[in-house]
Amino acid sequence: MARQPSSAADEESRVEMDVSDVDHRVGKPIGGGQLWDPCSSSDIRRWVMAMDYPNPLHWDERFARDSAFGGLIAPQSIAVALDYGHGAAPACVGHIPRSHLIFGGEEWWFYGCPVRPGDQLFQQRRFHDYKVVETKFAGPTMFSRGDTVHKNQHGVLVARERSTAIRYLYEEATKRGMFESQLGEIKRWTQSELEEVDRIRRDWLESNRAGISPHFDEVKVGDTLPRRVIGPHSIATFTTEYRAFVFNTWGSFYWVTPEGVDDPWVYQDPGFGKDFAFDEEDAFIDPRKRDGLYLGPSRGHIDADRASEVGMARAYGYGATMGAWCTDYLAYWAGHNGMVRHSKADFRGPAFEGDVTYFAGEVIDKQSESAWGMPLVQVRVHLTNQNGEELVKCTAEIELPF
Numbered sequence: 001m002a003r004q005p006s007s008a009a010d011e012e013s014r015v016e017m018d019v020s021d022v023d024h025r026v027g028k029p030i031g032g033g034q035l036w037d038p039c040s041s042s043d044i045r046r047w048v049m050a051m052d053y054p055n056p057l058h059w060d061e062r063f064a065r066d067s068a069f070g071g072l073i074a075p076q077s078i079a080v081a082l083d084y085g086h087g088a089a090p091a092c093v094g095h096i097p098r099s100h101l102i103f104g105g106e107e108w109w110f111y112g113c114p115v116r117p118g119d120q121l122f123q124q125r126r127f128h129d130y131k132v133v134e135t136k137f138a139g140p141t142m143f144s145r146g147d148t149v150h151k152n153q154h155g156v157l158v159a160r161e162r163s164t165a166i167r168y169l170y171e172e173a174t175k176r177g178m179f180e181s182q183l184g185e186i187k188r189w190t191q192s193e194l195e196e197v198d199r200i201r202r203d204w205l206e207s208n209r210a211g212i213s214p215h216f217d218e219v220k221v222g223d224t225l226p227r228r229v230i231g232p233h234s235i236a237t238f239t240t241e242y243r244a245f246v247f248n249t250w251g252s253f254y255w256v257t258p259e260g261v262d263d264p265w266v267y268q269d270p271g272f273g274k275d276f277a278f279d280e281e282d283a284f285i286d287p288r289k290r291d292g293l294y295l296g297p298s299r300g301h302i303d304a305d306r307a308s309e310v311g312m313a314r315a316y317g318y319g320a321t322m323g324a325w326c327t328d329y330l331a332y333w334a335g336h337n338g339m340v341r342h343s344k345a346d347f348r349g350p351a352f353e354g355d356v357t358y359f360a361g362e363v364i365d366k367q368s369e370s371a372w373g374m375p376l377v378q379v380r381v382h383l384t385n386q387n388g389e390e391l392v393k394c395t396a397e398i399e400l401p402f
Contacts, residue, residue, distance in 0.1 A: 096142070
C-alpha cells in the first residue's frame, strides 16, 4: 500500500528518535560489569526465592546431597542473575536523548554445564542490530538486540543469550498514555480468589518435586504441562526480584572494556531521564546512586509515580524475570535427567502490580534428530494475567531421557 502524502502539520508534529550514536556501534563488542565474586549458595537460594521456584534441588541441602548431583546446583535461569544488567546491557548501546528501556524478549541456548556454588561466570557481549518502527505505545520505537556468551572460570561454555530491548522516548509514551487508558484500578483479590491461586500454586509445586523426568518415547504431541501461577505481584515481590540480581548489591562488580574497539560502550549514559540515570561519580561515596531502585532506571518498577513518568502507568515487573520464569517452569517439568536446551520468549506486556501470572504449556513437536545431536521435545508456553491477556509467548526445546 502506498504511503499517503503528509500534510505540513503532520511533518511538524512527527517525533524523531536520534540514533546517531547507535549506528557505528552495530556488530561491535561492548564492555560492561563483571562480578567480583563466585556464585554462592546464598546467591542461588536468594534467586529461587525471588523467582518463587521452590525446587528443593536449588535450596534444600539435604535433598540436593541425596540427589544425583551430590549437592546444591543453581537453576538454569541463574545465568541472567550472575550477569551485569540482567542481559539487557548488550542491547542498550548508544546514547538516545530522553529515552527509556523495557525488555522485549530473550533467546537462550544452554550447553549442559550446571552452575554450582563456587563457580564464577564471565561474559562476552556484543551489540547485534536494531530497527526503529512506529508503535501505538510511543511512536518511534527501537527494537535492538544484543548477545552475551557466558563461560565459567574454566572457560567452559555455560549459556548464550540474545536479548531484545525496546527503547522509546518516554515523554512521547507518557503523552500517549496507552497503559493509563487500558488499566483499571489495581485488582483487589477476595479471600476465595486467593485460596484458588494458592491451590494452583501448590498443585504445581507438588507436580514434580522429586525431579522425575518424563521419557522422550512416552511424551506425546498435545500433552500439557501442569498449570502454574505466580502472584499477586506487589511492590514487595518486585523488590525481592530486583535484589536477587547479584550486580545490584553494593560494590559487587567492576567495569571491563573490550580490547581493540574504538569508543567502546561500557557504562556511558544511554540517555535516560532525570532520576532514571545512575550517578557513577557520586556512587563512590553514596552507593545508592547506582543501585537502581533508589536512583536509576528500575525506579519505575516499584514506584507508580515514576512508572507514569515513563509511560507505564503503575509499578510493573521485570522482563528478565519473566524469561527466568519460563526457563524454571520448563526445567521443573523436565526433571533431574532433562534440561532446557533452547528457548525463545517474546514479551508482549508487563506483569503489573496487583495482577497474577498464569502459565500454560503444551508439547507441540518431537524431534528424534536435532542440531544438538539428541532427540528434543518442543514445548510452547503462554503466560497470561487474570484477564487472559498474553504477557509472554515462549517456544522451547527440551532434552529428555529415553
